[in-house]
Amino acid sequence: MGRRQDLIDLYARDLVEKCRMEPDLTLLVKVAIGCGPAIYDPDGALIAAKDPEEIDNIKRNLLIRKLALRDGPELSAAIQAVIDTYGRSEPRKYRAVVYYMLVKHFGREKQYG
Numbered sequence: 351m352g353r354r355q356d357l358i359d360l361y362a363r364d365l366v367e368k369c370r371m372e373p374d375l376t377l378l379v380k381v382a383i384g385c386g387p388a389i390y391d392p393d394g395a396l397i398a399a400k401d402p403e404e405i406d407n408i409k410r411n412l413l414i415r416k417l418a419l420r421d422g423p424e425l426s427a428a429i430q431a432v433i434d435t436y437g438r439s440e441p442r443k444y445r446a447v448v449y450y451m452l453v454k455h456f457g458r459e460k461q462y463g
Contacts, residue, residue: 380462382446417458
């Protein structure tokens with residue numbers, strides 16, 4: 351098993367244990383790959399859920415650019431809903447897990463097809 355697979359296994363466990371959802375492993379792999387080298391960086395692998403700049407980056411880079419969604423208040427609301435699902439008190443929110451949940455939330459799985 352490689353390092354990427356170890357991380358994907360970690361993300362899958364977070365989805366099951368912390369988010370109470372059964373992951374689509376094929377999609378999770380694609381989302382993790384889509385995150386690029388950030389998943390290997392201790393800081394880049396995590397999101398700062400309380401940082402408005404981080405939330406704006408997720409909205410702009412993932413939701414608008416990658417998923418081709420129109421900007422609007424529903425994007426910020428979805429990000430906040432995903433953070434609530436992950437658990438606001440959870441100190442380690444993995445970028446790939448948050449991105450995965452947002453892809454599922456908006457039904458944009460085909461963007462990773």
